[in-house]
Amino acid sequence: xxxxxxxxxxxxxxxxxxxFGRLKKQPWIRVIVLLIMGLGMVFLIQPEWSxxxxxxxxxxxxxxxxxxxxxxGLTLACILLYVRTVELDKKLEAxxxxxxxxxxxxxxxKNNREDG
Amino acid sequence: xxxxxxxxxxxxxxxxxxxxxxxxxxSLQKSPYQILVVDDGSDDDSRKICHQVGVHCIRxxxxxxxxxxxxxxxxxxxxxxxxxxxxxxxxxQHRVEDIDRLLAQLQLGKGDVxxxxxxxxxxxxxxxxxxRRMLLQMARILQFLLTGLWLSDAHxxxxxxxxxxxxxxxxxxxxxxxxxxxxxQIKEKELSYAEVPVHITYSHYSTSKGTSIWDAFQxxxxxxxxxxxxx
Numbered sequence: 651x652x653x654x655x656x657x658x659x660x661x662x663x664x665x666x667x668x669x670f671g672r673l674k675k676q677p678w679i680r681v682i683v684l685l686i687m688g689l690g691m692v693f694l695i696q697p698e699w700s701x702x703x704x705x706x707x708x709x710x711x712x713x714x715x716x717x718x719x720x721x722x723g724l725t726l727a728c729i730l731l732y733v734r735t736v737e738l739d740k741k742l743e744a745x746x747x748x749x750x751x752x753x754x755x756x757x758x759x760k761n762n763r764e765d766g
Numbered sequence: 767x768x769x770x771x772x773x774x775x776x777x778x779x780x781x782x783x784x785x786x787x788x789x790x791x792x793s794l795q796k797s798p799y800q801i802l803v804v805d806d807g808s809d810d811d812s813r814k815i816c817h818q819v820g821v822h823c824i825r826x827x828x829x830x831x832x833x834x835x836x837x838x839x840x841x842x843x844x845x846x847x848x849x850x851x852x853x854x855x856x857x858x859q860h861r862v863e864d865i866d867r868l869l870a871q872l873q874l875g876k877g878d879v880x881x882x883x884x885x886x887x888x889x890x891x892x893x894x895x896x897x898r899r900m901l902l903q904m905a906r907i908l909q910f911l912l913t914g915l916w917l918s919d920a921h922x923x924x925x926x927x928x929x930x931x932x933x934x935x936x937x938x939x940x941x942x943x944x945x946x947x948x949x950x951q952i953k954e955k956e957l958s959y960a961e962v963p964v965h966i967t968y969s970h971y972s973t974s975k976g977t978s979i980w981d982a983f984q985x986x987x988x989x990x991x992x993x994x995x996x997x
Contacts, residue, residue: 677834736991743940747838750804754824756840 655694662691679730686723768891774799774869775848779835780856786971791819793862794854802842803856804835830922831943837937844932851932855923859971859972864964866928871962878931878957879948881917882924882964889963895973901982912989913949917961921945931957941982943988 651661666687673680691701693716700712709715776799780787787803794801805812807829810920816823836853843851850872852865863928864882871880884890885902894902905920921942927935935953939947952959 707887708960730963739940742828742829743834746828747841750824750838751825751842751845754822758822 651695659691662694663716666691683725686719689719730744768880772798772800773848774841774850774852775843776801776852776854776865777836777839777843777881778803778854778856779806779832779839780804780812781806781829781832781835782808782810782812784808784815785858786814786858787812787813787856788819789905790856791816791821795821797865799852799865800848802839804839806830806832806835806896810934819956820848831940832946833937833947834940836944840927840932840935840937846927848932850926850928852926853923855972857972858969859966860924861965861967864924864962865926867962867964871960872926872928876958877960878928878934879952879959880926881919881959881961883917883919883961884922884964884966885918887960888962890963891946893966893968895968898973899969905982908986909946909949912946913953915949915953915959917949919961922964922966939988941984941988943985946985946989 666684669683669687670680676736691710697712700715702712704710704712704715707715709718776794778790778794778801780803783790791801793804803812803816803821803823805823805825807826813823813825824842826835826838840851850869852868854865860882868880868882871877884894891899892939902920906917909920910916918920923945925948931952934957935948935951937944937947937951942989950958
């Protein structure tokens with residue numbers, strides 16, 4: 651193993667464990683993450699295998715296969731982030747609305763008391 | 767003696783409309799209805815203007831979008847037992863006189879929701895700039911495909927709802943797509959509706975704040991993605 655492999659391997663392991671811990675509520679995403687990270691680690695240790703898989707799939711070079719996989723991974727990550735953002739927006743909206751309504755209720759009650 | 771205001775509420779969603787808000791609210795105050803501004807996280811002095819003019823004001827601490835502001839206003843109106851509500855834009859493009867026309871149709875039972883349309887009379891139609899007319903025609907077609915309702919106008923912010931519609935409609939679309947979502951809900955919740963001619967004033971200010979072609983793409987994205995998520 652070269653120095654790049656020695657540096658990247660622990661990073662990938664830590665990242666996998668981190669993501670695995672964060673995705674407790676989404677088991678199917680956990681499996682996808684595990685597969686992608688596992689594949690990444692295998693290709694990191696045995697780079698020539700990526701070429702063999704690429705040849706098998708008719709892609710050609712191993713590096714092309716990795717680029718395609720990276721693009722797929724990136725697209726998946728974007729979709730997941732988008733969904734998460736929409737969910738957070740909904741929660742924020744509910745919270746802001748609740749707060750705004752509470753404020754006007756208090757204000758109206760105060761005005762009513764002052765008006766007698 | 768000052769005549770007491772009716773239990774009909776004009777909901778005015780406003781985001782950074784300080785330049786024109788005072789004028790709009792002063793003209794609305796001539797009507798016998800209650801006025802509720804939903805300040806959607808404005809950075810300007812919109813809230814101060816509301817207090818100076820003396821209208822009810824709800825404030826979102828952060829900007830959420832026009833649809834969210836309208837829903838907050840409707841939640842409040844529902845809570846206090848409003849009989850009818852009117853959605854009225856804060857940018858000065860709507861006429862106060864048109865409110866009575868919308869409410870008259872509601873009171874006559876012509877529909878649970880009365881929608882304003884700028885394409886029902888030749889005079890009103892003539893006022894719409896060419897580019898906007900084209901955009902609105904495309905929006906009408908898209909609106910029909912998404913809701914099944916074939917209307918003469920699209921995304922007209924002036925509309926009136928009776929109590930039944932006020933309680934039934936729950937806007938999920940926080941942005942501009944709420945205008946199409948209202949139609950979807952009219953269809954889904956089997957509410958009746960009618961269109962009434964209204965006049966839109968196209969000032970430089972209101973045109974600059976109106977929906978552009980790029981906003982239209984955003985509306986489309988919201989409708990398709992969020993519609994998909996709801997099903």
